Amino acid sequence: MGFDDQEWAATRAWVDKQLPAGREVLNWSVLHGGWTSEMRRLTLDDGTGLVLRSFVKPFFRLHAPGLLNREATILTLLAPYDDIPTPRLHAVDPTAELTDHPSLLMSLLPxxxxxxxxxxLDARLDLLAGQLARIHAVVPEERPRTYQAWTSPERVSTPGGPLWERAVEVIQREAPAYEGCFLHRDFHPGNVLFTGSGSGTSVGTGTGTGTGMGEGLRISGVVDWVETSWGPADLDVAHCSTALALLYGAEYGFGFRERYEASGGRPLARDQDHLYWRLLDALAYAPDAEKVAVPWRDLGRTDLTPEVLGARLEAYVGGVWERYA
Known part of the structure; x- marks a missing residue:
């Protein structure tokens, strides 16, 4: 059903009440790339852009109060950080008291x-690594919740075989000791916005001019803060590494750690301890990473079939095993 249907009448009325006096929504459009929630761009009659996040799927609707309250808190916390460009919070209804679905309204980033x-691609990956290092440097007055693992030995579904059996055995151990830090927890290319092109390396609200190719490439936004947590930097690095391996090939996943460390990131674990965090993340995608394929295909990556993703995931798991086991 569309946003104009009766199912969304209460949400539209709620949005209208959050707007500045005299303003109204001129049109709306669906934003692609999300998986857990429905995202819409709202354009006001003065050209201002807003984004509406709504949790519609039953599973995520059930968990919406925690997710949306967390995102609202984090957007407020990060508002003063110029080097971590985030949306500005306008309103939140985490329990759907006034809306049809639990919702959060925020500013539209460029x-x-x-x-x-x-x-x-290489320039974007360097910017991603630098941005993640800046996120990990945040020291909040009140820590967010401790990270949650997104899989377990009992829940993993693998294609079978010795490689996968060894990988599952790794995460059967107790989690390694770690020095915690502020985590985005779902940091990957699908949750980062870019502007410009070329080899510029500006981030956030800076202007960046690049090298004769117009405005320099820069990160203009980091979004989706519903899973923000406290935990090891390795886990955020692992999560982005898995996504890069699936999007571009295993070698891109292997190399993200070095980019992160070169950007001044926090010290990461070594050997078996780092392997634990890598596999804890990668195994959550098994057997074929199909759950992330739909939003990526919506963004134009129609080449990412279950077969391609499954092969890349296996190559990545095998590669990290060889490097850290």
Whole structure:
């Protein structure tokens, strides 16, 4: 059903009440790339853009109060951080008291999600690593909740075989000791917006001019803060690494750690301890990472079939095993 249907009448009325006096929504459009929630861009009659996040799927609707309250808290916390560009919170209804579905209304950031394998890829990955290092440097007065693992040995579904059996055995151990830090927890190219092109390396609200190619490539937004947690930096690095391996090939997942460390990131674990965090993340995608394929295909990556993703995931798991076991 569309946003104009009766199912969304209460949400539209709620949005209208959050707008500045005299303003109204001129049009709306669906934003692609999300999996847990429905995202819409709302354009006001003065050209202002807003984004509406709504949890509609039953599972995520059930968990919406925790997710949306967390995101509202984090957007407020990060508002003063110029080097971590985040949306501005306008309103939140985490229990759907006034809306049809639990919802959060925020500002629209410039830029777009970029997941293509193009000439800017290496520059984007360097910017991603630097941005993650800045996120990990945040020291909040009150820590967010402790991270939650997104799989367990009992829940993993693998294609079977010795490699996967060894990988599952790794996460059967107790989690390694770690020095905790502020985690985005779902940091990957699908949750980062870029503007510009070329080899510029500006981030956040800076202007960046690049090298003769117009405005320099820069990160203009980091979104989706519903899973923000406290835990090991390794876990955020692992999560982005898995996504890069699936999007571009295993070698991109292997190399993200080095980019992160070169950007001044926090010290990461070594050997078996780091392997634990890598596999704890990667195994959550098994057997074929199909759950992330739909939003990525919506963004133009129609080449990411279950077969391609399954092969890349297996190559990545095998590669991290060889490096850290």
């Amino acid at each position: 830029g777009s999600v970029r997941v293509a394998e193009d000439a800017d």
